[in-house]
Amino acid sequence: MASSSHRGGDFFGAASYRSRDGLSTRQVGGADEIQLRIDPMHGDLDDEITGLRKQVKQLRNVAQEIESEAKYQNDFINQLQMTLIKAQAGVKNNMRRLNRSIIQEGSNHVMHVVLFALFCFFVIYWLAKFSRR
Numbered sequence: 001m002a003s004s005s006h007r008g009g010d011f012f013g014a015a016s017y018r019s020r021d022g023l024s025t026r027q028v029g030g031a032d033e034i035q036l037r038i039d040p041m042h043g044d045l046d047d048e049i050t051g052l053r054k055q056v057k058q059l060r061n062v063a064q065e066i067e068s069e070a071k072y073q074n075d076f077i078n079q080l081q082m083t084l085i086k087a088q089a090g091v092k093n094n095m096r097r098l099n100r101s102i103i104q105e106g107s108n109h110v111m112h113v114v115l116f117a118l119f120c121f122f123v124i125y126w127l128a129k130f131s132r133r
Contacts, residue, residue, distance in 0.1 A: 102109065
C-alpha cells in the first residue's frame with residue numbers, strides 16, 4: 001500500500017505544495033502523515049487568511065439566503081398542496097351532484113345540447129349568408 005501511495009518522492013500529492021513559494025513538504029515516520037513547513041519570508045499569509053475568512057463569510061451568507069429561500073418555497077408548496085386538495089374535494093362533490101342530477105333528470109340534457117348546437121349552427125349560417133349581400 002505504501003508503494004502505491006508513494007510516487008517518486010511525492011507523498012499523497014504533496015508535490016502540489018512545492019510549486020508555491022514558501023511551502024515545502026517532508027516525509028515523516030507515520031504512514032499517512034505529511035508535515036508542511038511554511039517559510040514566512042515568501043508571502044503574506046495573514047492577507048490570504050483574511051481573504052479566505054471574507055470568502056467564508058460570503059459563502060455563509062449565500063448559504064443562509066439559500067436556506068431562507070428554500071423554507072419560503074417549501075411553505076408555498078405546502079399551501080399549494082392544501083389548495084389543490086380543497087379543489088379536488090370540491091370537484092369531486094360537484095361531480096357527485098352532477099351525476100345525481102343526470103340520473104334524476106334522465107337523458108333530456110343530451111337533447112337540449114343537440115338543439116342548442118343546431119340553433120348556433122343556423123344562426124352562424126344566416127349571419128354568413130346575409131353578410132355576403
